[in-house]
Amino acid sequence: MTTPTPTASEHRSTDDPRITLDEGVGVFEPIPPYPPRTEREAEFYTLGDGEMFINMGPQHPSTHGVLRVVLKLDGEKVVDLDPVLGYLHRGVEKLCENADYHQTISQVDPLEYVSSLFCEWSPVMAYEKLLDVEVPRRAEYIRVLSGELNRIASHALFMGWMALDLGGLTPILWSFIERDEIVEMLAALTGQRMLFNYFRIGGVNGDLNHEFMSRLGDWMSRATQQIESNISLLNANEIFVRRMRGLGVIDTATALRMCMTGPNLRATGVPFDVRRAHPYSVYPELDFDIPT
Amino acid sequence: MDRAFKRRLEGRFAERLTGPVRQRHDETEIRIAAADVTDTLRTLHDDPAFGFEFLSDLAGVDTGTYMQVVYHLWSDTTSDWLRVIADGLSREDPRVPSVTFLWKGAEWMEREAYDMFGITFEGNRDLRRIYMPPDYTSFPLRKDFYLADDSARSPGAGVRHMERVHDPRNSTPGNTLRRARA
Amino acid sequence: MAVSKDARNRAVKGLGTGPADVTQLASDQPGNRPGALVAAQPRDLVEPIVVPNTLWQSVEPAAYAGGRASEITHLREVEASGIARHDDARWSGMLEIIPTKADYVLDLIRANSLWPLLSGLACCAIEMMSAATSKNDMDRWGMFPFRASPRQADVLIVAGTLTTKMAGPLVRLWEQMPEPKWCVAMGDCTCSGGRYKRSYSTVEGIDRVMPVDVYVPGCPPRPEGLIFGMMKLQQLIKDRRGHWPERPIGPTVPEGV
Numbered sequence: 001m002t003t004p005t006p007t008a009s010e011h012r013s014t015d016d017p018r019i020t021l022d023e024g025v026g027v028f029e030p031i032p033p034y035p036p037r038t039e040r041e042a043e044f045y046t047l048g049d050g051e052m053f054i055n056m057g058p059q060h061p062s063t064h065g066v067l068r069v070v071l072k073l074d075g076e077k078v079v080d081l082d083p084v085l086g087y088l089h090r091g092v093e094k095l096c097e098n099a100d101y102h103q104t105i106s107q108v109d110p111l112e113y114v115s116s117l118f119c120e121w122s123p124v125m126a127y128e129k130l131l132d133v134e135v136p137r138r139a140e141y142i143r144v145l146s147g148e149l150n151r152i153a154s155h156a157l158f159m160g161w162m163a164l165d166l167g168g169l170t171p172i173l174w175s176f177i178e179r180d181e182i183v184e185m186l187a188a189l190t191g192q193r194m195l196f197n198y199f200r201i202g203g204v205n206g207d208l209n210h211e212f213m214s215r216l217g218d219w220m221s222r223a224t225q226q227i228e229s230n231i232s233l234l235n236a237n238e239i240f241v242r243r244m245r246g247l248g249v250i251d252t253a254t255a256l257r258m259c260m261t262g263p264n265l266r267a268t269g270v271p272f273d274v275r276r277a278h279p280y281s282v283y284p285e286l287d288f289d290i291p292t
Numbered sequence: 293m294d295r296a297f298k299r300r301l302e303g304r305f306a307e308r309l310t311g312p313v314r315q316r317h318d319e320t321e322i323r324i325a326a327a328d329v330t331d332t333l334r335t336l337h338d339d340p341a342f343g344f345e346f347l348s349d350l351a352g353v354d355t356g357t358y359m360q361v362v363y364h365l366w367s368d369t370t371s372d373w374l375r376v377i378a379d380g381l382s383r384e385d386p387r388v389p390s391v392t393f394l395w396k397g398a399e400w401m402e403r404e405a406y407d408m409f410g411i412t413f414e415g416n417r418d419l420r421r422i423y424m425p426p427d428y429t430s431f432p433l434r435k436d437f438y439l440a441d442d443s444a445r446s447p448g449a450g451v452r453h454m455e456r457v458h459d460p461r462n463s464t465p466g467n468t469l470r471r472a473r474a
Numbered sequence: 475m476a477v478s479k480d481a482r483n484r485a486v487k488g489l490g491t492g493p494a495d496v497t498q499l500a501s502d503q504p505g506n507r508p509g510a511l512v513a514a515q516p517r518d519l520v521e522p523i524v525v526p527n528t529l530w531q532s533v534e535p536a537a538y539a540g541g542r543a544s545e546i547t548h549l550r551e552v553e554a555s556g557i558a559r560h561d562d563a564r565w566s567g568m569l570e571i572i573p574t575k576a577d578y579v580l581d582l583i584r585a586n587s588l589w590p591l592l593s594g595l596a597c598c599a600i601e602m603m604s605a606a607t608s609k610n611d612m613d614r615w616g617m618f619p620f621r622a623s624p625r626q627a628d629v630l631i632v633a634g635t636l637t638t639k640m641a642g643p644l645v646r647l648w649e650q651m652p653e654p655k656w657c658v659a660m661g662d663c664t665c666s667g668g669r670y671k672r673s674y675s676t677v678e679g680i681d682r683v684m685p686v687d688v689y690v691p692g693c694p695p696r697p698e699g700l701i702f703g704m705m706k707l708q709q710l711i712k713d714r715r716g717h718w719p720e721r722p723i724g725p726t727v728p729e730g731v
Binding site: 057089179 | 592593594595597600601603607608609620622634637639640644669670672673674675676694696
């Protein structure tokens with residue numbers, strides 16, 4: 001039985017998703033790759049006097065997820081670095097090519113798995129613009145509510161992990177208590193703790209239910225105090241503050257040149273928040289400040 | 293929808309636009325030729341009347357007949373997102389001038405477009421693969437790149453499009469290369 | 475080794491060898507046979523690997539398409555070897571076993587202080603972290619210290635999608651771990667490829683590249699699910715059923731998958 005040969009621009013060697021150990025699993029590029037393929041590589045992979053390369057490999061406690069960074073060190077000081085991405089490239093865009101619009105909503109969840117509702121919101125809004133679908137106000141408010149809860153959960157995880165990278169084991173435990181509560185709330189609403197698959201074109205997948213509201217009310221009664229205590233655990237800690245203060249300062253021009261967004265851009269002083277600058281959903285009606 | 297913005301664009305870039313300025317909801321779109329990318333984006337970036345300092349995304353598109361590079365820009369002068377489409381790149385050897393001289397952050401975005409489509413950005417100092425392993429030979433998001441599919445062997449081989457076998461043998465130019473709608 | 479060259483070649487070309495009409499009904503519909511793992515030639519007799527379900531029933535009458543639970547429980551080989559009988563992770567059987575060897579004590583020690591290697595790749599890593607922190611505490615079973623270095627770790631919980639680029643480093647991590655070591659595949663992506671089964675850059679299940687002891691399905695599995703998987707791993711260790719003693723070095727994916 002003959003198997004057809006793929007056409008020219010198709011799978012060869014490492015292209016094949018069905019690889020086994022014998023066939024050689026993936027490529028580990030030596031440092032430095034020789035000959036250098038681009039100008040930047042030639043510049044980076046030329047060692048100055050007393051410099052060395054250290055590979056902060058894809059598996060590392062503080063590269064959250066998998067990120068490989070090739071560091072060029074001068075003693076202990078990092079002089080230059082070359083991040084290598086792609087260790088979690090799953091081909092979602094290609095899988096979405098053959099899917100219906102609704103199927104893509106669940107496919108894009110894991111792109112930002114810590115706060116997946118925002119990752120769903122973007123394509124759903126795009127589809128609604130294309131189809132001229134108007135979303136009912138109740139659904140918009142549910143979207144904002146669940147989205148902002150997800151944002152709080154994601155930032156709680158971030159705060160915990162940031163402290164864990166510096167060596168503190170307590171903040172992550174506290175943050176995960178908070179995150180678990182919020183995530184259980186969202187599980188009562190959407191059915192899943194993460195990767196919710198909740199937004200639909202024209203609304204959401206299900207209305208608020210009693211369990212969600214009771215959990216929400218329960219959490220709200222102690223939310224402020226919990227968040228305050230988590231934050232002050234870090235801010236009042238002298239070691240944390242002295243290690244973090246003054247690090248990684250970026251000015252506005254550099255930030256705009258690097259196409260930074262989000263809290264990082266706001267930290268440079270630009271009061272750019274998409275929810276204010278280019279409001280979508282019901283954000284024009286909501287009143288909040290933009291911290292810079 | 294910012295009508296005044298549309299008029300300003302038409303007034304300023306009249307000779308470079310290859311199609312009408314389209315507006316829908318809160319987005320404005322202009323189409324230019326690949327050779328005009330440098331001038332147009334520099335004007336949009338530097339001219340205080342436009343002031344598009346914020347590049348939100350740079351993406352490649354394969355419409356099946358030709359390739360495009362799409363830039364999404366934001367400015368304080370207008371409430372619309374601006375989409376600049378560099379149109380009409382050939383599918384065999386797509387080349388576009390790079391915008392890394394304006395935005396350093398575009399370097400990685402162009403690496404992604406190169407990795408997924410094979411679009412060469414002239415002037416990018418670091419044009420190598422970013423997602424796939426460095427010795428990968430194909431460009432995954434092109435329309436002639438097929439996914440190896442095992443749905444015929446699984447019990448879930450269903451009737452919906454995504455569950456069927458997308459076998460290169462069963463394809464014809466009519467059902468694989470999708471035409472762009474004008 | 476386990477995967478024959480023929481099957482691999484077929485797999486490489488990415489073609490199924492099922493019937494020409496690819497429109498098959500889903501296996502969970504009543505009256506359908508699952509068409510999984512068909513043989514090489516279309517004319518060969520295709521025997522399903524179904525083990526009739528006499529183990530459990532659903533209490534919910536509307537579940538499983540009208541009250542009939544799924545027919546597939548596990549592979550026939552598992553049933554034939556008899557280990558399925560012990561596959562319940564309940565502790566009530568433990569008291570009846572009288573330790574007669576020092577090995578048993580060693581197994582207890584190993585099982586109760588499994589140190590995982592921090593191998594969180596993607597979304598399942600968040601649930602793994604959630605399983606390790608206060609609300610669902612894995613420290614109750616001694617699994618809190620997530621070691622950063624493979625040299626100090628016992629169990630590799632692969633949490634998250636394995637891509638072809640990451641497969642090399644992950645196998646290198648696995649090989650760097652000293653024996654005794656076990657591997658837990660957490661999440662759908664590591665069990666079988668999951669939602670990325672058709673993708674060009676993922677490995678369809680880590681059992682293609684390393685031997686796996688426990689599969690924890692889910693997308694992502696709840697922290698309680700991961701803890702159940704770890705308890706099952708502990709049971710495995712005590713029964714010496716893991717792959718480790720007579721361990722195959724490489725993948726354990728069955729032939730033809």
